[in-house]
Amino acid sequence: MMITQAYKICTNCVMDTSSPDISFDKNGVCNYCFSYLNKIRNNFNIRVKNLELEKIIKKIKSHSLKKKKKYDCLIGISGGLDSSYLVYYVVEKLGLKPLLFHVDAGWNSSISANNIEKLVDKLNLDLITKVINWNDMRDLHLAYFKSGVPSLDTIQDHAFFGAMYKYVEENNFKFILTGANFATEFIRAPLDWAYHASDTKQIKDIHNKFGERQIKFFPYYDIFRSRIYLRILKGVKMYHPLNYINYDKKNSIKTLKEKFGWQEYVQKHHESRFTAFFENYWSLKRFGHDRRKLSYSAMILSGQMKREEALNKIKEEPISNLELKKEISFVCNKLDISKSEFEEFFNLRKKSFRDYKSNYFIINFFTKVLNTLNIEKRIF
Template sequence: MKKENCKRCLMNTGMSDVKVFNDGTCSSCRQYFSEIKRVKPAYYDSLESLLASIRKNKSKKYDCIVGVSGGVDSSYTLVKAIELGLKPLAVHMDNGWNSELANSNIKNLCNKLDVDLYTHVIDWDEYRELMNCFFKADVVDVELLYDNAMIAVNYNLARKFKINHILAGTNHSTEGIPMPSEWNWFKFDKRNIKSIVKFYNGPKLKTMPTFGVINYILDTYLRKIKWIDFLDHIDYKKSIALEELVKNYNYKPYEYKHYESVFTRFYQGYILPNKFGIDKRIVHLSAEVLNGDLTRDEAVQILSKSPYSSEENLNLDKKYFLKKMKWKESDLTNYLSRKKRNHDEFKSEKKLWNNLVRIYSYRKK
């Protein structure tokens, strides 16, 4: 069946759960706009009540945690937290793939804001072998390893310092287009990680933290730790935020979203398109079109170009990836040629999560 393209954003019917209606708009962008009315209040009626709740925190040194990756969203969250009079602990997770630019951005920001930075470093040999297990499994979401560990680090530190609010750069403005379900995996799936690693005789998880459904329930409902999409509480415009970061904090921008990590850049710019036929820029650019940062024509023009600004930069990243992973060129070729496998071919917590969500929704009604 021929794919239908949305006339308002870049999504199309070749993606799961995307439907194009008679007026030419799609289910994804309709959902984007309908969710705006819900996400702005988020957990609180106003920004003032959120700030008041954060300031009641029991910890005297810090009243919130802000996870920082070096990207625009998380960097601006830290800036606004300070401007609004909060006392954040900046938290970063280093999995061995940080670009020099990301490290520089984080350092400049924390120094200028005079904010304490905690960096959790995962042993590189351990992390490389964990990644190799995921590559052997041929599953789509290799970055589940990083995303899950990043979540775990933030919650672990919230418990340690008795902090009840984690302010994240996740937001509806730049991330309100839902990712097609076959493009990534459930991020709280500790069981999936351990199942894949065990199946391929991977290393013990010594420095790699993990986070599962039970962890979420205990931290959210027993310990009352809240994960806040902080930028949904303010009038957030990414283009304006970037200008402010560049002007005031010597911030250096990246070419595309999440390119602060060398692996993410190579994964999204080369591995996903060549092995899985996925270009995540479609989702990211669609959000920028809907929030007014780009016109649709401008987004289409960007999408028509390679995810890499030059063949030279691609080759540099490929060479770096092969050396760091201890792969040969033939290993990469073989990996790209193999058929993909689904995450749920391994043990998973996703079904448990879906069942709990259904029960919660039923009881709420």
């Protein structure tokens, strides 16, 4: 007989028992909070971090000068806050000359396109845009709808990183800078919410079971190739500059608005219309996974949001019913499916990543090793 855990919410952040990985101490404080305290707060000294960042930038510039490179590094840009602020910071504050790399997987919002254009124009940067074959994207998306798994955004995420890693490998870039950060993203979605998007074995298994056409152009890039071949054997380094500064969301938005006329989004990651649909509706309503709790809790831990404010926000619907209907209609039209097909997908039996082939045990082993060595700091 299955025992259902009684509902409980952390007394310090807003993570709760909707996460199967959560645990609490006697005061009701969760393991996410203690992990942040031990891995981040106790080890963060702004002066030390600034010096570490200076050394990284010096190494990047020295390599570019020695190899006579046109660009110092590559930055993947989505038009969202984190990647946009990163571009501004490394160009204006650190003096780097990056090449910007954007992946168009078919779901760009008009705001994201405008935000990228403003940064490129005003900072006089070069931009490469990789457009993913839509027939491949559509068939993979629909296979994931039919599979019943929660991680419906896997295909989009894999396209982003797969295309970028392929470009880095083909063009011999040695340095990748990313806007991923602890201040707003320390808490990752539990694996039961979002399985590793880099596990090509699972993507191919789900497509083999539910796909309808041969995939010809999708940028598959396995996690082992990115972690072992690219980073270890090829020596490609990935850095997270926002983790070396006092990265503040509100101040970053203000700066981007004043300097570039940058436009803000309703929620984090909503530069993609598919992500907006997925987080505001599919993940929340079909599976009960409120992803706002992840970013709000991270911001509580980094001192950028009060717990009371976060609690009030998650009581509200993320977007209005009218906007939600528009997003659902957009997704149906884009994927060329009827509303009845959409409803059939929504009502399918819920499944887990464990129901399909994967490299879970190998990835899980390496993840634990990285966490033990304190190389990987965010919670998986």
